Amino acid sequence: MIMKGTLYCVGVGPGDPELLTLKALKIIRTCPVLAVPQSRTGVVTAQGILLKALDGCGVSLEDKMVIAMDFPMTRDDQVLQGAHEKAARRLQDELDQGRDVCLITLGCPTVYATSIYVHRLVHEAGYDTEIVPGVPSFCAVAAKLQQPLCEKDEALIVIPGNNAHRKELLALEGSKVIMKPSGRLAPIQEELRDLQLLDKASMIERCGLPGERVYEKAADAKETGYFAVLLVK
């Protein structure tokens, strides 16, 4: 009987390859199988970070099996569920052969990560699983701006760009983050202006990734790419 492998769901951090943890590096180094989610632009962003991080650490991907998991860019729950189930079955095939699998994810797997759904299916199917947390993008953005994300007794409110109650949440007391407000920024800028918060908002696009753009004033930005984070203090 073959001992089943373990699924490690590993955060590689927000972009800067040096923000990988020692634990993430160790697991990537030792797992024979690497599962990599494709981003919607078709660019394998997490793998790109990873390759840079491993460069110089003496780790090569040549000896590993790399599984690219293609997740459709849709908000249709049924289509997504189907893709996650297919990916989970693929990983379970490897685990059944006794191979440990490292499923990498940008940022932290606990923070709005697609890979968590695949992890959940494999976990619920009774396999051994572990989540290795990483540095989330909002921490990297605050650090780059040399500002605290939150201090003393203030609340931190993290709002996905598509959250239906975005404006009400922005109006609350505390430190606010808007995650991935992809597309036109004007509606968000208008909400912030209404709330007299626009001059308190900063934004970074692709923090730590190639093409990074820092806006000390989010008022100066026009459109945003996929990896944008606003900080409203």
Added chain:
Amino acid sequence: MIMKGTLYCVGVGPGDPELLTLKALKIIRTCPVLAVPQSRTGVVTAQGILLKALDGCGVSLEDKMVIAMDFPMTRDDQVLQGAHEKAARRLQDELDQGRDVCLITLGCPTVYATSIYVHRLVHEAGYDTEIVPGVPSFCAVAAKLQQPLCEKDEALIVIPGNNAHRKELLALEGSKVIMKPSGRLAPIQEELRDLQLLDKASMIERCGLPGERVYEKAADAKETGYFAVLLVK
């Protein structure tokens, strides 16, 4: 003329020494001066994590100057401000001598960290500074519980135990975290019960540190130490 040193404000992660980033390790390795905030119990928690992390990485603290910064455990803003100013002056003395200083902090420096106030004073005094983000405790807690912290379009609301609007924030839609609710848990449990959220709350004390305790149901916990985090899903 001596070139002034740089202050690095470095997160060592939530407790597990393996959750240090490659960047944190590199900076700790190269800085001749290490500044370590004392925790309120007088135990130098961050330094403890650090020593374990460095053990085996071939880094020794023997050749470094270690500055213990004593922050009073008070909510008196004036007393705190005085302590932060004193610490900042001490670090500036080193920077003036051309020595780089690594100010370590538990978790991430951007998330409710005392060291950020010292960083801010040194930054405002015109010195070169950099913040190196780390894995925050709430990510490590969610990872250990094998749960997402937040998913899809839901908001993530992080509430310090002493926040005056705790109950109203807990009543909001989304994923909630309560940070460091030190002391008696009963008032928080009562609020959660009122909101029919008590059976959705988990808690970890000292996640990744010696003496870690995991409560799948926060209802089962009685008192909490300083490093407790509740996750309410």
